[in-house]
Amino acid sequence: AELEQMLAAAAPSPPDPSLPGASPVRRVLEALQADDADAVRDHLRQAVATLGPRRFIAEVAGPLLERVGDAWAAQRIEIRHEHLLADSLTTQLRLLLSAYEGRTGEPIMLLTTLPEERHYVGLEMVALYSALLGATPRLLGPDTPLDQIVESTRALSATVVGLSISAAADLAATEAQLTQLLDALPK
Numbered sequence: 001a002e003l004e005q006m007l008a009a010a011a012p013s014p015p016d017p018s019l020p021g022a023s024p025v026r027r028v029l030e031a032l033q034a035d036d037a038d039a040v041r042d043h044l045r046q047a048v049a050t051l052g053p054r055r056f057i058a059e060v061a062g063p064l065l066e067r068v069g070d071a072w073a074a075q076r077i078e079i080r081h082e083h084l085l086a087d088s089l090t091t092q093l094r095l096l097l098s099a100y101e102g103r104t105g106e107p108i109m110l111l112t113t114l115p116e117e118r119h120y121v122g123l124e125m126v127a128l129y130s131a132l133l134g135a136t137p138r139l140l141g142p143d144t145p146l147d148q149i150v151e152s153t154r155a156l157s158a159t160v161v162g163l164s165i166s167a168a169a170d171l172a173a174t175e176a177q178l179t180q181l182l183d184a185l186p187k
Contacts, residue, residue, distance in 0.1 A: 097137075103136070111138065113142040
C-alpha cells in the first residue's frame with residue numbers, strides 16, 4: 001500500500017483536455033519557452049505513455065518540430081530552445097526505437113543527411129515509425145559524406161536510402177549532391 005501511494009504521488013497527472021493549454025504540444029512549448037528542461041522531458045514522457053509510439057509521432061513529435069521551427073523563424077524562441085527540444089525528443093525516440101533492435105524486416109532503410117545538414121530528428125521519427133511497420137531502420141546520424149552513404153548502403157544491404165533535407169538547405173548544392181549520390185548508389 002505504501003509503494004502504491006508513492007507511485008501515485010510520483011506519477012504525473014494526465015492533462016485535462018478541457019483546460020486550455022492541456023495539449024501535449026502546447027505544454028511542451030510552454031515548458032520550452034520557460035527554459036524548463038525537466039518539464040519538457042516529463043511532458044514528452046507522459047505523451048509517450050498516454051498515446052503510444054505511433055500517436056506520439058503523429059500527434060506530438062511531428063507537430064512540435066513544426067511549431068518550434070515556426071517559432072524560431074518568427075524569433076519567439078532561440079536556437080537553445082530548438083536544441084533542447086531536439087535532444088529531448090531524440091532521447092524519447094531512441095528509447096522507443098530500442099524496443100525494436102535485433103529485429104530484421106524488410107525493407108532495410110538507411111537514414112541519414114547529406115553533408116553539412118544537421119537537422120536529424122525527423123529521420124529518427126521515420127526510423128521509429130518504419131520499425132513499427134516491420135522495416136529495419138539503420139541510422140547513420142547527420143552530416144554524412146556521400147561516399148559513406150554509398151558504402152553504408154552496400155555494407156548494410158539497404159534497399160531504401162532516406163535523407164532529411166531542411167528547408168534552409170542550399171537548393172543548387174543539394175541538387176548536385178543528390179545527382180552525385182543517385183549516380184553512385186546501387187540500383
